[in-house]
Amino acid sequence: MDISFWYPLQLTLRVASLATLFALVFEVLLACVIHRFRFPGRDVLDAVLT
Numbered sequence: 001m002d003i004s005f006w007y008p009l010q011l012t013l014r015v016a017s018l019a020t021l022f023a024l025v026f027e028v029l030l031a032c033v034i035h036r037f038r039f040p041g042r043d044v045l046d047a048v049l050t
Contacts, residue, residue: 027049034046 030049034042034049
């Protein structure tokens, strides 16, 4: 197989990995904020995210 097959596959895996890592970090931090603090709209935000 040539580079016309491997490059798009490598790019897709790289983008998917970075998006997953970013989402994981962002969601864990957001979950900590929702768990720890009370603020207006907290229940709505929790409902939207789950």
